[in-house]
Amino acid sequence: MDTRTIVIDPVTRIEGHGKVTLFLDEAGQVADAHFQVTDFRGFEKLTEGRPFYEMPAITARSCGICPVSHLMASAKACDQIMAVRIPDTAVKLRRLMNLAQIVQSHALSFFHLSSPDLLLGMDADPAQRNIFGLMQKYPQLARDGIRLRQFGQSIIEWLGDKRVHPTWVVPGGVSAPLQPAVRDRIAAGLLEAFTIAQRTLDWFKNNLEKYQEEARNFGNFPTLFMGLVTPDGELEHYHGRLRFTDANGRVIADALDPTRYMDYIGEAVEPFSYLKSPYYKPLGYPDGIYRVGPLARLNIIDRCGTPKADQEWAEFRAVDRRAVLSSFYYHYARLIEILYALERILQIVNDPHILDKHVRATAGVNALEGIGISEAPRGTLFHHYQVDENGLIRRVNMIIATGHNNLAMNRSVLQVARRYVRSDRLTEGMLNRVEAVIRAYDPCLSCSTHAFGDMPLEVRLVGPDGAVLDAVRRG
Amino acid sequence: MANQNVKIVTLVIDGKDVSAQQGQTIMQVAREAGIYIPYMCHVEGLSNIGACRLCLVEVQGQRRLLPACTTEVAEGMVVTTNNERLRKYRQMIVEMMFAERNHVCAVCVSNGHCELQRVAQKLGVTHVRMPYLHPKLPFDASHERFILDHDRCILCTRCVRVCDEIEGAHTWDVRGRGTESRVIIDLDQPWGTSESCTGCGKCVNVCPTGALAEKGRATAEMTKKRQFLPYLTIMREEDWA
Amino acid sequence: MPNTLIIGYGNPLRCDDGVGVRAAERLATRDEEVDASPSPPEGIAVIACHQLTIELAPLVAAVERLILMDACAEGEPGTLHERNLAPAALDIGSLSHHLDPRGLLAAAQILYGRAPAAVLLTVSGGSFDYGEALSPAVAAALPQLLARIRQLARA
Incomplete structure (x- = not known):
């Protein structure tokens, strides 16, 4: 291996690899850390010249993990191009699918990906610190995770007739009204889902004491929050x-018109990453660092707006006098959001107008620009389209949740690395913690599924002269 | 309607004895006998041009393969509509259709209702062995109600024929040769500026793929209505005097 | 309730990696003009998916027999391999959320108390490039795979 160069193999850009490079200074201390992650490439280009109304189906394919989120933002951008107010029932039905997506995605993140770290401990034998170790020790929790994720997935499947890439969400609304049988099936599953969500949340809170070390060091620093x-x-x-709050929990910008996002979000480009680094423009780069996603959403609000979630939210905010700053608490926030989503789903299925047949508005091109924004499980998602007078796409810009969190993730990796890297060798405990802090953000690593194997995480330790001192590959 | 002057011929299709009226095509007779021959440029109610080559069949005594849609039946003919050789030819033709333009089924308005897709499935086309050309083609959305997506066009010219033979407008035509061929409107101008187009939508309904579709249809939402065509043809041929 | 579950998995966008999915689709949906063999008899369920996920564990635990179909990288392209599987709790990737076949059986065993008899059929792939096409050797092996599955399912 040529130890002088850090080769960024282009293959890593298309397979959804995560890659971490740690830079040591003369004194052997970690000076900097770069976390690189795949982002959506080419979608902006390949959609040029296509009719705008194809965008929901096309952009949904930029990700197999959160296609529903792209459907929402894309369909909303298209609604703007059509300049229509979509039927109220269509709004509720889109919300229903988006909430189901949050339930399934958060359940996947918490139960399947992160719970082994949380339940078995960062220093547990790696042979045990996996999903099987978890199943052996906590079978109830594992079964709960499966059931809850399945519930969210099933709702999406029932509504969209397809689990991964539903075509039900269309410009102007949704393509078909809700069937009474589907409503009843959703309603029937809610009771068990509530029980699981509450049981898990109670368990997590009872164990919070154990995670003080992680909470202190896992991305625990002041930033802004947006959502x-x-x-x-x-x-x-x-x-x-859109609202921005600061680390003290104060609202610094409120009721921003999302369609003017370019006025307050700048995008910096770092040479080491294919991912742009967005920042809050008035504070400049990099002081305008902000976080999005579950933690940010629970930091910026005045209340959740549903009884069970509000009760939990009050407890959550008591974790810190100011905003809840540690990214470790993304996990906590996810569990509260699951509860909130279930409460909202219950309201929607009980809505007397939810079976209305009028669920789609039709119109041609009435505006040459459309900006659609929604909250994906991982954070705020922007779709921005410009079209010609016939509705053919001229320009597309998408800002993805993982992108907003780019700066914060890099800083979190640096914080963990400074705390745990002690020499010129990478240790197991160090690796575990780097992985765990990245997982707290639940970044979307797998924007393209690949043939076999995984999306490996590669960590490299680079000395002051640029030599690679150690490299470990996981997965 | 039976005409006593019509001559009846007998022939064999896939080992089955069938009788037919003289002047009928192999395609027509096979269909009446319940034998499926794949096709793409043919559509019931329009003239046949034998262009797509999907309906090629073997006729005993002929070295060349003959298109079933334009070959008339004859007394004593022995026709084979399906064997390994024909399947291979047909698969290759369908593969070439896919390779020539940008057929992205997953996001196409005709997904699930597409004749090209259906034929590919029927023929067991699981892969395309030739390189895709990935041409950069324009998209015409200038018409108020319809779109023309060259990416999905297979140049079957059904639109050209229905517009000429049934609607009588002859708005559509074809320009260029080989891979440069394209269906065009009037003098190769945006659809929305056409003086001859009546906006009847017949071209959209006979189009086998998503190349012609109603504007604003989301993925998989474009279903086409074909029933009108045979009726219209019969009505036009009827002598009302 | 089915007593046999057939799962074909892989990525159909990576050529031969999708052979299991293609086979499952062929078993699940039938076009008489393409394939004249009878539909899967009652008691057999077919699933086509990209990966083996833990969500499959409760379904796996509920059947008597599991038949898995996948591609593999080793061997002459188009070769069919068959082996019986026993549950094994092997972790195959700490950032991922899918399972290997024995892991799926282990999950069924641990969480739901039972794992069915299981057999894994794999076809050696020739190409794992981007593309929806099966390479000729693998396409040619597909009928053999389907015949073997039918034979196993009937047994």
Whole structure:
């Protein structure tokens, strides 16, 4: 191996690899850390010249993990190009699918990906610190995870007739009304889902004491937080206005028109990463660092707006006097959001108008620009389209949740590395913690599924002269 | 309607004895006998041009393969519509259709209702062995109600024929040769500026793929109505005097 | 309730990696003009998916027999391999959330108390490039794979 160069193999860009490079200074201390992750490439280019109304189906394929989120943002951008107010029932049905996506995605992140770290400990034998170790020790929790994720997935499947890439969400609304049988099936599954969500949340809170070390070191630093809120300042995932709050929990910008995002979000480009680094423009780069996603959403709101989630949220915010700053608490926030999503799903299926047949507005091209914004499980998602007078795409810009968190993830990896890297060798405990802190953000690593094997995480330790001192590959 | 002057011929299709009227095509007779021959440019109710070559069949005594849609039956003919050689030819033709333009089924308005897709499935086309050309083609969305997506066009010219033979407008035509061929509107101009187009939508309904579709249809939402065509043809041929 | 579950998995966008999925699709949906063999008899369920996920564990635990179909990288392209599987709790990737076949059986065993008899059929792939096409050797092996599956399912 040529130890002088750090080769960024282009293959890593298309397979969804995560790659971490740690730079040591003369004194052998970690000076900097770069976390590189795949982002969406080419979608902006390949959609040029296509009719705008194909965008939901096309952009949904930029990701097999959160296609529903792309459907939402894309369909909303298309609604703007058509300049229509879509039927109220269509809004509720889109919300329903988006909430189901949050349930399934958060369940996957918490139960399947992160719970082995949380339950078995960072220093547990790696042979045991996996999903099987977890199943042996906590079978109930593992079964709960399977059931809860399945519930979210099933709702998406029932609504969209397809689990991964549903075509049900269309410009102007949804393509078919809700069937009474589907509503009843959703309603029937809610009781068990609530029980699981509450049981897991109670368990997590009872064990919070154990994680003080992680909470202190896992991305624990002041940043801004961004997300959508309702006009009343409540938790919102589908529509609403953007709000920024600071590390003290103070609102620094509110009721921002999401369609003017370019006025307050800048995008810096770092030579080491294919991912752009967005920042809050008024504070400049890199001081305008902000976080999005479950933790951010629970930090920016005045309340959730549903009874069970509000009770949990009050406890959550008591974790810190100011904003909840440690990224470790993304896990906690996810569990509260699951509970919130279930409460909202219950409201929607009980809505007297939810079976209305009028669920789609039709219109041609009435505006040459459309910006659709929604909250994906991982954070705020922007789709911005410009079209010609016939509705053919001229320009596309997408800002993805993992992108917003790019700066914060890099800083978190650096914090963990400084705390745990002690020499010129990478240790197991160090690796575990780097992985765990990245997982806290639940970044979307697998934007393209690949033939076999995994999306490996590669960690490299680079000396002051640029020599690779150690490299470990996982997965 | 039986005409006493019509001559009846007998022939064998796939080992089955069938009788037919003289002047009928192999395609017609096979269909009446319940034998499926794949096709793409043919559509019931329009003239046949034998262009797509999907309906090629073997006729005993002929070295060349003959298109079933334009070959008339004859007394004593022995026709084979399906064997390994024909399957191979047909698969290759379908593969070439896919390779020539940008057929992205997953996001196509006609996904699930597409004749090209259906034929590919029927023929067991699981892969395309020749390189895709990936041409950069324009998209015409200038018409108020319809779109023309050259990416999905297989140049079957059904649109050209229905517009000429049934609607009588002859808005559509073809320009260029080989891979440069394209269906065009009037003098190769945006659809929305056409003076001759009546906006009847017949071309959209006979189009086998998503190349012609109604505007605003989301993925898989474009279903086409074909029933009108045979009726219209019969009505036009009827002598009302 | 089915007593046999057939799962074909892989990525159909990576050529031969999708052979299991293609086979499952052929077993699940039938076009008489392409394939004249009878539909899967009652008691047999077919699933086509990209990966073996833990969500399959409860379904696996509920059947008497599991038949898995996948591609493999080793061997002459188009060669069919068959082996019986026993549950084994092997972790195959700490950042991922899918399982290997024995892991799926182990999950069924641990969480739901039972794992069915299981057999894994793999076809050696020739190409794992981007593309939806099976390479000729693998395409040619597909009928053999389907015949073997039918034979196993009937047994």
